[in-house]
Amino acid sequence: MIRNRKYIAGLLFVLVFLGKAVSFANEEDSIYTVHPPQLSVPSGKPGEIRRIIMQFHYWTLICDENKTVKQGICNVTQTIYNDKEGNKVFSWSLVSTKGGQPVMLLRTLPNANTNVPIQVFMEGVKKPLLISYKQCNKEICLAQYPIGPVLMEQISKSSNVRISYQLKEGKTLSFVTPFKGLSEALFSLQ
Template sequence: MIIAKMIIILKKRNMLVKILFALALIGKGESFANENNSIYTIHPPHLSIPRGEPGETRRIIMQFYDWTLICDEKQKLKLKQGICNVTQTVHDQEGNTIFSWSLVSTTNGQAVMLLRTLPNSDINVPIQMFVKGEKKPVLIHYTQCNETVCLAQSPVGPVLTKQIEQDNKVRISYKLKDGKVFSFTVPFKGLNAALNSLRP
């Protein structure tokens, strides 16, 4: 199980996963085959220099297909504590980030997917995640918005666990206040491998 795996991995490494997450897809219809994703591309997240004193934080970056694992370790602590993000971002044709999401573990050990969408998202309309084999989309409700981003999250239950373990694709869809809808597919391939790499 993905949830059990994350809890074991993160506890053994004393790691808390930080949320960087994101804006995404939206779609009409149940078939992935008819979608045109040519205007949307997946890129590694934009990175900044770790805060703190020179040499205080060591940053490790590893690419797993379309997922990026970023871990920051405080070097001066006796028990080095790592903060990790496993993140995927989506750009539009102009190179703007329209979606980004991460698999994270909360402080109580629950695995969740964190999503970040554009600040002008219609928060009255939940984000929809279309999963192969499921007739109805998974509805993901927004938790908060500000002038730069809207956030949403979804627990990693049996349905998502299966998709992650099988390296499947899902389609995400969300609506803006002006009525525009973003719709495209994103792959889970690489996410499970990123989690396995955290094993001690």
């Protein structure tokens, strides 16, 4: 009986939102692909910092442990490259603030139009997240967004999202990227 209720509730949920949400099912072949991040050696005295790297589908967990003070810092990162030129066009990381709050840290090209927010379209959600830029330098532009219930649901469902941002010359970069692997990476930290 309970199983039938779950089935009926799930079917009703799908029917209610059918046609009212963003879908990525009919996407054309993209020129953008997910790649593991390029890594560097952690700073510090030789042997002081231990770096652990684990791949979870499309996400990479990177943890640096200071063996002297027995303190670790981790982040989970995904990087998007343009297949035609092989250039990194976007990356984002799930990090924790000093206060312990989880946030997504987004990195775009340095010539991003910072007057136009980054848009994150999610399956089953009508309106995109609009994420304002925090700062830019000659290498990257940074934006930050707190992890709330909507993003947590998308992460737990391993959903695909479309990310779009505009360059100063007017061109818009837009690509679909998966959350698949992010929840597993977070679970591994427990």
